[in-house]
Amino acid sequence: MRISIIRKAHFNAAHRLFKPEWTDEKNREVFGICSNPNFHGHNYKLDVKITGELDPETGILMDLKTLKELIEQHVEIYFDHKNLNLDLIEFKSKVPTAENICIVIYDILRKVISEQLDIHIKLSETPRNFVEFPAQN
Amino acid sequence: MRISIIRKAHFNAAHRLFKPEWTDEKNREVFGICSNPNFHGHNYKLDVKITGELDPETGILMDLKTLKELIEQHVEIYFDHKNLNLDLIEFKSKVPTAENICIVIYDILRKVISEQLDIHIKLSETPRNFVEFPAQN
Amino acid sequence: MRISIIRKAHFNAAHRLFKPEWTDEKNREVFGICSNPNFHGHNYKLDVKITGELDPETGILMDLKTLKELIEQHVEIYFDHKNLNLDLIEFKSKVPTAENICIVIYDILRKVISEQLDIHIKLSETPRNFVEFPAQN
Amino acid sequence: MRISIIRKAHFNAAHRLFKPEWTDEKNREVFGICSNPNFHGHNYKLDVKITGELDPETGILMDLKTLKELIEQHVEIYFDHKNLNLDLIEFKSKVPTAENICIVIYDILRKVISEQLDIHIKLSETPRNFVEFPAQN
Amino acid sequence: MRISIIRKAHFNAAHRLFKPEWTDEKNREVFGICSNPNFHGHNYKLDVKITGELDPETGILMDLKTLKELIEQHVEIYFDHKNLNLDLIEFKSKVPTAENICIVIYDILRKVISEQLDIHIKLSETPRNFVEFPAQN
């Protein structure tokens, strides 16, 4: 009896899309106004989906309070009110695109959630742009 | 030409998470404030997704008015303004967790919708917590 | 320079619309299915609007963290996962209609927020029904 | 490293569900008030999901500005403020049901987006009715 | 004790902005693509706000079921799946702009709701455009 639960979370952060090994012109060409030097920011919204076997005794897949606290501790507190380029070690060598932020969050949660449970992340950067990882097909 | 349609619905109900065969302490430990003795409640929101072969003549998968009425008759009227623990036979021996409510709704609709159509239920219990059944992977 | 800030909050509770001094028939006639004996429930959403003079030095009307904590402490924790009829003293002699809940929340916050600030409450009981107090005209 | 991005878009259009080769009675019987002769309309909302391999150098799946412009040019401008039955050649021989509109949009975008990328369309016709194509699993 | 309640409703309709006494050029100049000859349409959303004195005995301003039915009967059924220009007598001599639709709905409800209650209408034509009548101070 495989089932999924989804918990929503959010954080606010600054970033810019910028590769230090490229010229400013190339950054501007590839990333547009998202490479503006003084940063801009977003309210990131997050759907964390957990999939696995339902426990028939409790009718629960995974304790929602535990899931909520894991997301708070490892994602919300870590990303909230930060500058992704300057404050987070994960983006020293990676451009903080929505795609990369989504994968970084997946990797962080993958380490603290039981391997018997699958994880899927949906991240919105603006009300019109979203990323999902891993891709479902 | 397989396609899906989704119809949204909702109902308001009271419940508590409680297993009568457990002590109050164990219920409180596993279910937290959700086991408060006098019940609490939610506005449950429902996405019913139906998947199957499109009828090329009408350009319709399944008549939406029929789907709407089946959901009203078998789910909305049955659950709305009810106490899930006390009023619904399905939860006499099952804890009314969001996971179990989602599966019960799936089972109810499975009996009244053609077997040639797949059903998928997404249930939200609060604006931040959702369940999906069956799991898509 | 008068300005308003709004903070959103929410809680989940059970209730029924019922006047003990009336017969069951009269309760059913006036309150309909909302008077069902075993209770039902809602995800209540709350907009607390605070209005007053902006502090020109800080550019702040009222510290949002303080407002958030006052709402948590006096409203969210007090109402969340409760049965309004059975657990809250305010509804011993008052029917917990959305209108009365909205006024009770106003009265609670009025006691803990500076008199120099006006308060306005918007409460949603379902995605389609809202109450506002005091009326703005 | 397969990942998905989603871009939201919308357009407003008039339509009626009507098959010219059927009698008015049969149209009314199958399509109900959606076959009213003078048309009605909707704010259609669109989620275009693109899935493929992430470019590890840029951290980007597909340039969002390009995606936004392709949707604007080929879908939003083409459908917006139009009468689907009278103004669009695609619906000369096809009933403009939500299912058929969704497939037509898929076919339009399939021609202008790289074959190495998968496309998935979610279309809402009203806040309660949605269609997805192609069906997932 | 003045208080307000709000009930949400919606309908789907076709329209065009067009004054028959003007030339097509003048209509196009003033109303833009909204004057396209074959109509376009919207999902209109409606907030009906009712303001008055709370009944201290019931804790109710106005019975919500009555309000819901008045809106259904006089607004939703009357406007839904219609062509505002061709099917509704109110727009024979008035352009069906969002402003005029909002005032027409106000006038319709004003006739069927007690004079002791104030009415305020908020109408959305698209997710980004709204009208409110009467204007609040």
Next chain:
Amino acid sequence: MRISIIRKAHFNAAHRLFKPEWTDEKNREVFGICSNPNFHGHNYKLDVKITGELDPETGILMDLKTLKELIEQHVEIYFDHKNLNLDLIEFKSKVPTAENICIVIYDILRKVISEQLDIHIKLSETPRNFVEFPAQN
């Protein structure tokens, strides 16, 4: 016949709450994590409400396309993908709190919209925090 129209807009920006004439300790004490040195950011959402006399001939208060373009030109392009503290002259001597941003937007639009029309701004900084100016009472 006074009526209001509302147009929604949005922009993404970075900021920090910081008064240069204060010590870092005092900034941290008053503004909390919002004073983090490397900035953070938000998706700001904006409701611009315009109030005035309806033109009875066109049924229009103010041309929505004109309003949309004024907001785009003077607000969206000016604020979007910017660092409010570093890039905008308005915040050289003013802390970019949500309250001050709301007033700055009001002042910008007040200069380009006819004096016969009233303006009211609602700004959301996060999904839970909003500001309104001028205060309505």
